[in-house]
Amino acid sequence: MASRDAPPATSYAPPDVPSGVAALFLTIPFAFFLPELVFGFWVWTLVAATHVAYPLLQGWVLYVSLTSFLISLMFLMSYLFGFYKRFESWRVLDSLYHGTTGILYMSASVLQAYATIISEGHNLSHYYINVAASFFAFLTTLLYILHAFSIYYH
Numbered sequence: 001m002a003s004r005d006a007p008p009a010t011s012y013a014p015p016d017v018p019s020g021v022a023a024l025f026l027t028i029p030f031a032f033f034l035p036e037l038v039f040g041f042w043v044w045t046l047v048a049a050t051h052v053a054y055p056l057l058q059g060w061v062l063y064v065s066l067t068s069f070l071i072s073l074m075f076l077m078s079y080l081f082g083f084y085k086r087f088e089s090w091r092v093l094d095s096l097y098h099g100t101t102g103i104l105y106m107s108a109s110v111l112q113a114y115a116t117i118i119s120e121g122h123n124l125s126h127y128y129i130n131v132a133a134s135f136f137a138f139l140t141t142l143l144y145i146l147h148a149f150s151i152y153y154h
Contacts, residue, residue, distance in 0.1 A: 029150035032143050033076045039140040040069040046133035047112065050126040057115045061137065064108040068101050068144070091151060098148035105144055109137035 044065040052058045075094065077083075084090040116130035 029147050030079060032147040032150070033072065033079075036072050036140060036143045036147065037069060037076070039136045039143065040065050040072065042136045043108075043112075043133055043140055044069065046129050046136065050129045050133075051123070053119055053122065053126075054115045057111045061108040061112045061115075061133070064101075064104045065137070065140070068105065068140075071097065071101075095148050095151040098144050098151060102141055102144035102148055105137065105141040109134065109141050112137045 044062050047058050047061050047065070050058075052062075075097070084094075087093070112130070113134045116127065116134045119130055120127055
């Protein structure tokens with residue numbers, strides 16, 4: 001009779017994260033963290049700076065941008081402090097988070113652009129702030145999607 005050996009255990013190596021703060025911010029995909037945080041901060045700051053005339057639309061934008069900002073900040077801290085080394089599936093979690101956030105940010109960007117279009121006839125300074133918020137929302141969407149793909153292919 002043939003002996004049946006157990007298949008080898010499958011394990012995933014933790015992601016190759018460069019050591020040092022400067023090296024972390026200069027390598028792809030980890031270089032996306034700071035622009036995501038900065039532009040995400042600008043989105044919710046600009047939306048909050050206007051008169052939120054459409055709370056259902058811009059409330060979703062504020063929720064997505066603020067939640068994404070805080071979770072991305074936690075991801076950045078976990079990379080800086082090395083918490084990712086404790087978990088084998090960290091790369092999958094990171095890719096799923098950034099992919100899901102990219103999709104949610106796309107919906108928020110479209111809603112912010114719609115709120116900008118329908119607020120064109122009102123206060124002109126709020127309109128310009130909404131235009132800037134829409135621009136940064138689409139830019140942040142692009143960054144989250146690029147981060148998800150670069151983690152997936154890294």
